[in-house]
Amino acid sequence: MNIFKEYILPAIVYILIAAVLIFGMQFIAQTDWAAGVRETTANTPPEIGPVPATLVEFLTSLAISTVRMTLLIGLPFAITSTILKRTQRP
Amino acid sequence: MQSPVKKSFGLTQFKLFLDLAVLALFITVNIPQLTGLAGHEWVSFVFAAPFLVHLVLNWKWIVSVFSRLFKKLPGETRFNQIWDTLLFIMMTLVIFSGTVVSEAALPALGIHIEIDPFWRSIHTGMANLLMLMFGVHLTLHWKWITTNFRRYALKTS
Numbered sequence: 001m002n003i004f005k006e007y008i009l010p011a012i013v014y015i016l017i018a019a020v021l022i023f024g025m026q027f028i029a030q031t032d033w034a035a036g037v038r039e040t041t042a043n044t045p046p047e048i049g050p051v052p053a054t055l056v057e058f059l060t061s062l063a064i065s066t067v068r069m070t071l072l073i074g075l076p077f078a079i080t081s082t083i084l085k086r087t088q089r090p
Numbered sequence: 091m092q093s094p095v096k097k098s099f100g101l102t103q104f105k106l107f108l109d110l111a112v113l114a115l116f117i118t119v120n121i122p123q124l125t126g127l128a129g130h131e132w133v134s135f136v137f138a139a140p141f142l143v144h145l146v147l148n149w150k151w152i153v154s155v156f157s158r159l160f161k162k163l164p165g166e167t168r169f170n171q172i173w174d175t176l177l178f179i180m181m182t183l184v185i186f187s188g189t190v191v192s193e194a195a196l197p198a199l200g201i202h203i204e205i206d207p208f209w210r211s212i213h214t215g216m217a218n219l220l221m222l223m224f225g226v227h228l229t230l231h232w233k234w235i236t237t238n239f240r241r242y243a244l245k246t247s
Contacts, residue, residue: 010149041207051126076225
């Protein structure tokens with residue numbers, strides 16, 4: 001087994017592609033669009049705070065996280081699964 | 091990224107447990123309301139390593155699919171190819187933007203970066219989109235996961 005060819009080279013390729021992507025985004029970050037985004041976001045408070053300190057806070061965070069996970073991962077999962085079942089039916 | 095199930099017992103088993111670890115870490119990263127900002131950032135840094143290993147272990151599939159970029163491919167394989175490429179781009183940008191807006195982990199390591207609100211916006215927006223895309227990615231490989239989970243974790247077949 002050629003460790004370099006099978007593992008190290010792929011990792012280097014991924015990192016290089018990632019670097020190119022990041023380099024490209026640095027250009028986008030200089031555009032007028034980015035300036036607009038920057039202005040809007042600067043006035044928006046951060047969404048994430050510290051770890052829930054009380055039981056009520058914990059339960060609220062748990063509920064929010066569960067709904068988020070269900071909607072953002074579970075829903076596309078269910079929709080794609082249904083589509084696949086229908087399209088792959090013999 | 092599909093690979094033959096019985097290609098290598100050890101490798102498939104390792105890939106399964108690695109993928110389960112990636113899934114668990116991905117979910118943990120995406121519940122920052124529960125983990126808090128510092129927890130979110132540290133787990134994200136940890137997540138980057140198994141994510142890279144996940145990509146490296148699927149390198150052969152990626153090469154085989156991209157070597158047939160302009161040739162005819164089965165519909166599901168072509169969709170996987172496009173989807174996984176987009177997922178890689180999104181993941182890269184989310185990890186990078188998350189790193190440069192770090193408020194807890196990087197300062198704790200003695201690295202202080204002036205936070206650009208543009209990257210914070212990119213990070214939040216793309217992270218939500220990434221979760222949607224991840225749901226689809228999970229479905230496309232669900233059969234592989236459940237088959238191997240039964241075989242190696244439950245040892246039922």
